[in-house]
Amino acid sequence: xxxxxxxxxxxxxxxxxxxxxxxxxxxxxxxxxxxxxxxxxxxxxxxxxxxxxxxxxxxxxxxxxxxxxxxxxxxxxxxxxxxxxxxxxxxxxxxxxxxxxxxxxxxxxxxxxxxxxxxxxxxxxxxxxxxxxxxxxxxxxxxxxxxxxxxxxxxxxxxxxxxxxxxxxxxxxxxxxxxxxxxxxxxxxxxxxxxxxxxxxxxxxxxxxxxxxxxxxxxxxxxxxxxxxxxxxxxxxxxxxxxxxxxxxxxxxxxxxxxxxxxxxxxxxxxxxxxxxxxxxxxxxxxxxxxxxxxxxxxxxxx
Numbered sequence: 024x025x026x027x028x029x030x031x032x033x034x035x036x037x038x039x040x041x042x043x044x045x046x047x048x049x050x051x052x053x054x055x056x057x058x059x060x061x062x063x064x065x066x067x068x069x070x071x072x073x074x075x076x077x078x079x080x081x082x083x084x085x086x087x088x089x090x091x092x093x094x095x096x097x098x099x100x101x102x103x104x105x106x107x108x109x110x111x112x113x114x115x116x117x118x119x120x121x122x123x124x125x126x127x128x129x130x131x132x133x134x135x136x137x138x139x140x141x142x143x144x145x146x147x148x149x150x151x152x153x154x155x156x157x158x159x160x161x162x163x164x165x166x167x168x169x170x171x172x173x174x175x176x177x178x179x180x181x182x183x184x185x186x187x188x189x190x191x192x193x194x195x196x197x198x199x200x201x202x203x204x205x206x207x208x209x210x211x212x213x214x215x216x217x218x219x220x221x222x223x224x225x226x227x228x229x230x231x232x233x234x235x236x237x238x239x240x241x242x243x244x245x246x247x248x249x250x251x252x253x254x255x256x257x258x259x260x261x262x263x264x265x266x267x268x269x270x271x272x273x274x275x276x277x278x279x280x281x282x283x284x285x286x287x288x289x290x291x292x293x294x295x296x297x298x299x300x301x302x303x304x305x306x307x308x309x310x311x312x313x314x315x316x317x318x319x320x321x322x323x324x325x326x
């Protein structure tokens with residue numbers, strides 16, 4: 024799970040860089056087009072309306088060489104074929120933008136089409152890789168005894184549950200919730216010199232930066248969801264904001280509380296049994312107390 028999680032984060036970084044490269048090209052072949060074709064965010068990573076639109080048209084000249092009526096028909100047919108909403112008003116807006124736009128790369132230059140379509144191809148392949156890795160992470164995570172517990176926590180969806188499990192691993196690695204918080208790097212180290220004790224301290228940022236990133240993303244989702252049940256962390260975040268704390272500071276404080284609750288709930292699963300590996304490639308290193316450091320497990324009675 025940890026390896027899959029790290030690879031997922033790696034390809035997400037590549038996706039961000041590839042989207043930036045495509046955006047730079049679009050500014051030169053289809054200026055101001057980036058936000059117009061986009062609709063609601065798809066649940067499928069491989070389904071991206073802007074990427075599919077650019078792959079179909081790739082330059083304003085391919086739009087303006089058609090009449091407006093012909094483009095509207097072509098756009099609506101393309102949208103239906105790809106499973107998007109066929110919006111004629113959006114087609115008219117795109118055509119007007121194409122007429123008014125001034126591309127700085129010629130469509131008849133041999134490298135223009137190649138560069139744009141290659142940027143699209145790279146993004147599509149990265150999206151496909153992300154979907155493959157995420158599917159495998161979900162397949163493994165659903166076999167773990169702690170998955171339902173993590174998934175039931177407010178603000179945690181299927182993707183975030185997999186990311187949290189991958190980054191935290193086995194909670195029995197940590198002797199207490201404070202150790203888990205230190206691993207996330209959101210603890211405040213002591214700031215002392217002689218008789219002086221500092222009170223305004225920043226988080227240490229040691230440990231896993233990916234866990235901090237996933238945790239912060241979880242807090243953002245929690246703020247959007249606004250849960251009415253299991254809302255202890257959410258209410259704590261609102262309390263910190265009402266005290267005048269910056270929103271980012273309030274989210275980090277809420278993440279501290281969230282990880283303590285995560286530790287307590289997941290740790291309670293292991294109190295009545297020892298969990299052993301069910302896969303040959305699973306890690307079999309054991310703790311001093313004899314508990315295996317593993318995640319894909321089956322329950323074995325202590326008696």
